[in-house]
Amino acid sequence: MKRKEEIVIIGSGIGGLVCGAILAREGYKITVLEKNKQIGGCLQIFVRNKHIFNSCVHYIGGISKGQNLYKIFKYLGITDDLELEKLDEFAVEKITFHGIEKEYNIAQGYPNFIKMLAADFPEEEKSIIEYADTIKTIGHKFSIFNMDENGFFEKAKYLEIDTKEYIASITKNEMLQKVLAGNNMLYAGISDKTPLFVHALVVNSYIESAFVFKKGSNQIAKLLSRVITSHGGTVKKNKTVTRLTEEDKLIKFAETENGEIYSADHFISNIHPVKTLEITDSNVFRSAYKNRITSLENSTSIFNLNIIFKAGTFKYINSNYYCFTGDKVWDCMFDKEEEWPTYYTVFFTRSQKNPQYAESATVMVYMKYDEVKKWEDTHNVVNSPEDRGEEYEVFKKNKAEVILDTIEVKFPGIRNTIHTYYTATPLTYRDYIGTDDGAIYGIVKDCKAPFQNMVSTRTKIKNLLLVGQNTTLHGVHGVVMSSVISCGTFVDLHSLLKKIEDAQD
């Protein structure tokens, strides 16, 4: 029998796991090496007081029958085991502004999306339809399933269009402009920077369909891991890769912190490209490449307030809130300390015992890494805990209290419904995801220099590939799509896409 070619994957984020699952099914012998006690990267969960919290991913899009994620997960055989709940058809997201009672609803399904916004902005119906058409068109053009019909130049133009400018070009109505950009925490939107393709691909996936997890986001990671192991692969936890050793322009082996050696024919790195360069022992990469990669700007980080409600006190809301305290909807990650936070999101989790009520909620607020820099020498993860000290605890408490005062404006009385809360800072994200600064969505895309900020999946080392949110696009949808494309390095992409299409019911 022909020897199976071996692939070692560094990191078990959604990118690594999807590549691993596809390539395991396609006949490769896969070994995934994950530094944490739990697999999944941003799909990890944590449990407090018997309540499950998603550490990052709260909802996913494009996963109804016939849509991209559905197709790929169906091919991988995991669709039917996912336990999801559809968010409100007419209000996946509620865009709100302190001081304005009205909530603007972003619906799922293009007809609903148009209908709901046109009800709020009747005189703007034409602009709303034009916007929806553009978003849908970009979603179609960039879909991996329509690659043959879309030329490079046709797509490239969307990399160079600034999102804020585009929105302003389709409507003069300032409130509608704000509402259309209102969920920009989904992509950490920066004015004069965020390319339209980023906005469109993220927004399109959620307009297509939007679901929350019934029992935590890590179910995706567990199911993908099962695909890998059921095809003869291995997923190893607590394995920090500290070195990739190159000889004759090929990576020969990965070495872990505890000195274990993993040889393979191919290596896929699912970690940040800068971290990949740091651990790669090779002169093959030119300094120009290294300089470019290391100088790329990372996205902002985040502070999370994870609330457990007193049982039966806070009615469940099947929508995600995107709330602004003032007038500004862009660039909220650059808030001055005294105005923080001007933007926050709230994700509720339905109580299993008493479904009318929420059992918990997560409030996410941008936070600069610099705010926690003074504790950066501490590293705290479950498999290697470290106390960051009393001052850090006070810092977190103070920030949590500011957030509680802020959300009380939108949800009066919420404080009284809180049983307890937990917080996570940029250091938590740094330590659990393995970046330098807790960046939430990897490298910032810039419409003014679209190709400079792109990191190719292929590298100068032929058997070393980069996958994950730093390559094409962040988000579960974005990373899964780019991971399928990356698998085209190993298998014929057209046949793979055909198999994926054929796997649908």
Ligand SMILES: Cc1cc2nc3c(=O)[nH]c(=O)nc-3n(C[C@H](O)[C@H](O)[C@H](O)COP(=O)(O)OP(=O)(O)OC[C@H]3O[C@@H](n4cnc5c(N)ncnc54)[C@H](O)[C@@H]3O)c2cc1C
């Ligand atoms: C706060 C937050 C909220 C988000 N919300 C959503 C959402 O609601 N919906 C959505 O679709 N997307 C969301 N995203 C984005 C999405 O989660 C990410 O884009 C995506 O999951 C990133 O996947 P990845 O494949 O790049 O790997 P990552 O998730 O970055 O995982 C990388 C993995 O590599 C491991 N690793 C790092 N270094 C090493 C090493 N040396 N050796 C071994 N292993 C290593 C890490 O431990 C980690 O497991 C959110 C992200 C964040 C941070």
